[in-house]
Amino acid sequence: MSEAKTDKPIKKRKIKLDEELLAYRGVWVFVESERSHVHPVSWELMGQGRRLADQLGVELCGVVMGAPGPDLEAQCQAAFAYGADRCYRIASPVLAEYRNVPFTRALTDLVNAHKPEILLLGATTLGRDLAGSVATTLKTGLTADCTELAIDPEDRCLLSTRPTFGGSLLCTIVTLNYRPQMATVRHRVMPMPDPQPERTGLIVDFEAGLIETDIVTKVLEFIPDDQRDKPQLPYAEIVVSGGKGLGKAENFKHVWDLAKVLGGEVGASRAAIHAGWISADRQVGQTGKTVRPALYIAAGISGAIQHRVGMEGADCIIAINNDPNAPIFDFAHYAIVGDCNQVLPALGRTFAGYLAHQGS
Numbered sequence: 001m002s003e004a005k006t007d008k009p010i011k012k013r014k015i016k017l018d019e020e021l022l023a024y025r026g027v028w029v030f031v032e033s034e035r036s037h038v039h040p041v042s043w044e045l046m047g048q049g050r051r052l053a054d055q056l057g058v059e060l061c062g063v064v065m066g067a068p069g070p071d072l073e074a075q076c077q078a079a080f081a082y083g084a085d086r087c088y089r090i091a092s093p094v095l096a097e098y099r100n101v102p103f104t105r106a107l108t109d110l111v112n113a114h115k116p117e118i119l120l121l122g123a124t125t126l127g128r129d130l131a132g133s134v135a136t137t138l139k140t141g142l143t144a145d146c147t148e149l150a151i152d153p154e155d156r157c158l159l160s161t162r163p164t165f166g167g168s169l170l171c172t173i174v175t176l177n178y179r180p181q182m183a184t185v186r187h188r189v190m191p192m193p194d195p196q197p198e199r200t201g202l203i204v205d206f207e208a209g210l211i212e213t214d215i216v217t218k219v220l221e222f223i224p225d226d227q228r229d230k231p232q233l234p235y236a237e238i239v240v241s242g243g244k245g246l247g248k249a250e251n252f253k254h255v256w257d258l259a260k261v262l263g264g265e266v267g268a269s270r271a272a273i274h275a276g277w278i279s280a281d282r283q284v285g286q287t288g289k290t291v292r293p294a295l296y297i298a299a300g301i302s303g304a305i306q307h308r309v310g311m312e313g314a315d316c317i318i319a320i321n322n323d324p325n326a327p328i329f330d331f332a333h334y335a336i337v338g339d340c341n342q343v344l345p346a347l348g349r350t351f352a353g354y355l356a357h358q359g360s
């Protein structure tokens with residue numbers, strides 16, 4: 001997903017960057033952490049940031065912010081392992097919990113001091129909140145929820161591609177006259193790079209001068225989101241998804257059965273969710289979850305673009321559809337043309353037999 005899949009050359013006006021903005025250099029990734037836990041999207045972005053920085057011939061930098069302590073040091077080391085050359089570290093007790101105002105102030109001051117040309121954040125709840133206020137404070141361009149990032153070699157511009165018009169089109173957006181060029185990217189859209197623990201880099205401390213009494217927002221309590229009983233679709237190695245082609249609610253059982261045999265998670269298209277066959281937290285796609293499993297089985301799913309953008313990063317896609325012209329066959333690795341209500345149980349029986357044989 002690192003190269004923009006645009007067939008036609010992108011027509012854009014010539015850049016007329018102000019003299020002062022021409023000096024902006026480097027690719028930055030905001031390292032998002034909460035309670036000592038770095039969001040994996042930060043490392044996915046580091047992998048992509050490395051490719052962009054290499055293409056531009058510049059440094060890749062991480063931005064690490066939080067309360068002073070060993071966590072920040074560990075996050076810088078992890079950022080180096082995932083590809084960063086340098087980390088800007090902002091340590092302040094005011095940054096112990098995420099709040100928009102101090103984080104925006106610290107990040108905008110850091111950008112103004114060290115002038116990156118590209119700034120990437122995860123399109124998480126935190127990342128979207130922070131990116132929007134940083135971009136408006138800096139008066140620069142931000143493309144939210146990108147699915148591809150690439151560089152135009154002609155003018156070093158960041159080409160940020162994202163679905164638009166309800167996902168029916170992919171558009172590539174460029175920030176011509178302002179710097180940094182900002183983008184947010186969803187979790188699991190970019191592949192996770194392999195960490196290289198031997199890599200090291202330079203830590204640069206930045207004094208943000210934050211004063212607690214200047215900040216009106218206070219965090220009174222932290223209530224953790226109990227995810228234990230919720231589907232862990234984004235991380236699942238195997239996902240079996242069902243769509244409208246299953247015909248009726250009871251037939252969703254075939255999807256559950258196959259997922260159980262394979263030890264995978266159950267997903268669904270939006271049409272299946274709208275039909276009330278399965279809960280909304282299992283929706284895969286643009287307005288649902290992005291998954292990146294080793295194996296994705298799509299049963300009775302047409303392959304609409306809004307579904308596709310949530311699962312096309314799977315290593316292997318097997319589609320079952322009774323219409324040989326279904327769009328999903330355009331990008332599935334294996335196509336099974338047939339009735340999913342017959343094929344799913346048959347696959348379940350075959351895999352169960354095979355796996356039992358493997359285990360003996």
Ligand SMILES: Cc1cc2nc3c(=O)[nH]c(=O)nc-3n(C[C@H](O)[C@H](O)[C@H](O)COP(=O)(O)OP(=O)(O)OC[C@H]3O[C@@H](n4cnc5c(N)ncnc54)[C@H](O)[C@@H]3O)c2cc1C
Binds near residue numbers: 269286305
């Ligand atoms: C703003 C917006 C956001 C959206 N977000 C999402 C999203 O996040 N996720 C999502 O999935 N959709 C999303 N959609 C909806 C999306 O456009 C499609 O409508 C939806 O994905 C279709 O679901 P489906 O493939 O299950 O159903 P259908 O389009 O009805 O397709 C059913 C398929 O099953 C096949 N079929 C029928 N009977 C059988 C059978 N017996 N055996 C095998 N195959 C059979 C048919 O040939 C057909 O291809 C969004 C739409 C909009 C406008």
